[in-house]
Amino acid sequence: xxxxxxxxxxxxxxxxxxxxxxxxxxxxxxxxxxxxxxxxxxxxxxxxxxxxxxxxxxxxxxxxxxxxxxxxxxxxxxxxxxxxxxxxxxxxxxxxxxxxxxxxxxxxxxxxxxxxxxxxxxxxxx
Amino acid sequence: xxxxxxxxxxxxxxxxxxxxxxxxxxxxxxxxxxxxxxxxxxxxxxxxxxxxxxxxxxxxxxxxxxxxxxxxxxxxxxxxxxxxxxxxxxxxxxxxxxxxxxxxxxxxxxxxxxxxxxxxxxxxxxxxxxxxxxxxxxxxxxxxxxxxxxxxxxxxxxxxxxxx
Numbered sequence: 001x002x003x004x005x006x007x008x009x010x011x012x013x014x015x016x017x018x019x020x021x022x023x024x025x026x027x028x029x030x031x032x033x034x035x036x037x038x039x040x041x042x043x044x045x046x047x048x049x050x051x052x053x054x055x056x057x058x059x060x061x062x063x064x065x066x067x068x069x070x071x072x073x074x075x076x077x078x079x080x081x082x083x084x085x086x087x088x089x090x091x092x093x094x095x096x097x098x099x100x101x102x103x104x105x106x107x108x109x110x111x112x113x114x115x116x117x118x119x120x121x122x123x124x125x126x
Numbered sequence: 127x128x129x130x131x132x133x134x135x136x137x138x139x140x141x142x143x144x145x146x147x148x149x150x151x152x153x154x155x156x157x158x159x160x161x162x163x164x165x166x167x168x169x170x171x172x173x174x175x176x177x178x179x180x181x182x183x184x185x186x187x188x189x190x191x192x193x194x195x196x197x198x199x200x201x202x203x204x205x206x207x208x209x210x211x212x213x214x215x216x217x218x219x220x221x222x223x224x225x226x227x228x229x230x231x232x233x234x235x236x237x238x239x240x241x242x243x244x245x246x247x248x249x250x251x252x253x254x255x256x257x258x259x260x261x262x263x264x265x266x267x268x269x270x271x272x273x274x275x276x277x278x279x280x281x282x283x284x285x286x287x288x289x290x
């Protein structure tokens with residue numbers, strides 16, 4: 001009887017181990033998807049934050065300006081009428097209402113001044 | 127006796143319940159993620175529509191006489207606006223935008239920052255008239271933003287509809 005229980009226990013343990021492996025694999029897959037979606041959402045949020053500032057400064061007219069933190073996790077570029085933000089291999093875009101945007105020296109982790117100079121938006125470190 | 131109990135029905139039931147719970151959790155999780163994504167996408171579409179409608183009724187555009195340009199392209203049209211001064215619509219700009227609806231739909235969408243969406247712009251006074259874009263097939267998922275302005279001393283509403 002002792003030997004029988006031991007053998008059965010091994011079989012049950014084997015199946016449980018298989019289930020455990022499957023669960024871990026499913027969890028890892030779901031977690032990867034979640035992390036990717038989270039990165040995209042964070043990048044999108046930051047892209048919209050920047051585009052919101054640029055659009056508002058543009059609409060406010062020449063002489064207006066705004067200061068915003070260039071958060072260190074993100075990589076920011078402005079291409080045509082789009083703000084593009086890269087984060088952990090994902091990227092996100094946000095639209096601009098003008099293509100006259102000049103990105104000067106902007107440093108991650110520092111405050112950036114967004115100013116409207118006669119209809120042209122200029123971004124540079126504070 | 128204990129051999130039969132361990133290897134047969136108990137194990138099968140436990141396995142079935144476990145797989146059912148696992149499967150349900152994954153389905154709920156995926157559905158919530160998808161719902162969150164849809165909500166965020168709608169929020170951003172709404173913000174883009176609001177920004178663009180503001181732009182149309184607060185800016186002259188760049189160049190300010192863009193309605194007189196013979197040929198419009200991305201290098202000579204930097205931004206689009208429909209007014210002479212804040213909320214005072216310019217009839218010529220409105221007419222020009224209406225003309226461009228058929229020939230330069232994609233270009234105008236790009237210039238106003240709504241390239242990723244479908245756009246319709248209405249001018250509503252006594253009677254509603256569509257001045258730009260195409261009618262949405264249904265109202266589901268359509269975001270509508272209204273802005274008030276004056277056109278030839280009459281109060282009008284600029285209604286912008288944006289959808290995917």
